Amino acid sequence: MTRRFRQALAFEWVKFRSVRSTVWTTAVMAALPAPGAAFVAATGSLQPDDTVLGGSLTLSVPALMLAAVVGALTVCGEYGSGTVRTTFAVVPRRGTVLAAKAVLVAGLLYALALPATAGAYLVGDALLDDGYAQGEPLPALFGVAAAFSVAGLLGLAAGTLIRHAAGTVTAVIAALLLPSMLGPLFGGAERWVAGSSPTAALEKLMQTSDASTDAVGSLGAWPSLLLVTGYTALALLAAAALLRRRDV
Template structure:
């Protein structure tokens, strides 16, 4: 299009291109759907099985599997760009929209909006289902608002984080592995760092999620003393920085 008209497509056009590609891929559609369904399924399982801990909240228990959904959100972000490299369609993308930073920004905005919507709806439904299934008055309800808005925002941020990782690595397997590692390893290996454990584990997206969902596992000794919203802001900051690095690398590559 840019060759025929002599003008570089604007951001809205780039966004429309990205939506067409995203909606046309079965893998991304199903992975996006799984992001929401896993959370809801987890709420039903916890409610029916009665596996919620006595000191947990309805909000935290209902969103038990939201950590799995968060990982899927990161994978969606990585596959959004890695799929184009695997199918060798990325060259066509940059031919249609030569400004590579604009392409990456359009992908990031599209992912953030879609993941925010899916996460907010699915987490809200999960909370309502959990509250309906669990014994009334047996557990503290938690504070769903404004926490649900923050949880949805975290999903959007992690999707962008996955996009940045996928742009830097370009390979699906390596990108997916890295996304999962970023989300899980700080919590798994945090105890190895002794007194620094809260700082290591507390900087991960999963720590921010545990704080926002108000689970009984979100103690300061495990996920740090930083509050839920500052933790979300921290994840957003380093995700934005990584996206900036990815944009810089993207401009310097041949493809």
Template structure:
């Protein structure tokens, strides 16, 4: 007797499923576009207002609102999966891709790819825009290889949002959790005495400040860990969060 059982789709097909769903949702597409637009608005505002400190770099000033874009990336990452839970389509997704780790991996690859590319292109454009409108008396900063690190950070925060969304499953709760992960360490740090800079320095926003070479990224505020080690730290706990999300997803009914 011939076995007619259909084999589960491979990773490339699962990724294609995720892209189709992502591109078909206007809200997701427009929110993703806002990630780029908000950084551009920030560069123009800073340049026209002349609000930079003397020691602020053009790179840091141009990317002043990149932290808002970073929150948007995390929120979209969370909504990629929470939207399916709220609409009930997660059941169809897991029926189409029964291997749940593969389904989550495809979502993570999509989010990382979209926000990595978007982060690199938009931040490069924003830097060039800022260079044109910000007073030339400010130090330039070193855009390379920092822009590649910033793009990687956008990817990581998007995937971190996806992991949180998978764990929480509720859109509002997931978005609030993402914002808390990004902002609470820097808000609570000053209350923790000597440990404060290390707590604040563990946040993705601290890695962003170090990569953009802003004057706010002092050792007293965000610890003495360098920009690239800070990025590696974000990558490490993002990987742990995604692994935990995959484990929970495998054990849940849906």
């Protein structure tokens, strides 16, 4: 890691923790999964065909949406306040700025999501009855945490392209929810469309009964995550190319 990139990364970390909206959104994202596991256990709402892992991670889906919002806020907040000009004055290489944001978002979300979801599973495992299938938490939990990173990077890419917080949040929430809703309209391509969102990959990794082929496609959990990672990488490349061409 070059000295210039380390400086850019340190600069991004200072900005990230200085913005209340970003910090609070990140904190709520990390705090959501465990109470969800306790709620499912307390209400007895776990379905007979569900797994302890899937039931414990019920609130991981809204938490994933917050991860995408965190990625969006990381860049849109600067455009909204005008501080992006200062950022580019301090770090003229815009690709370096975007790369530093991407490393920060992906690393931080993974570091928070892994213990948050693992803790939720432990809570669910302790509170839920033994009559339910356990599920296979490993290596699934590592993939679940990776899905949070991917969602955050998708939000970052969308924020860089759109530059407006409201429009970006709308776009990323649509990207998370619409593929599974519109998949059946695409006939033979349904498995690719329905499985092309971080939400679909997350639900498959969670091994929840909601992850049926008609809802999230017939791709396996890991192929779905790889597909999502691939198009997120393409979105980041497009964002980097456009960022270099803009005046700001």
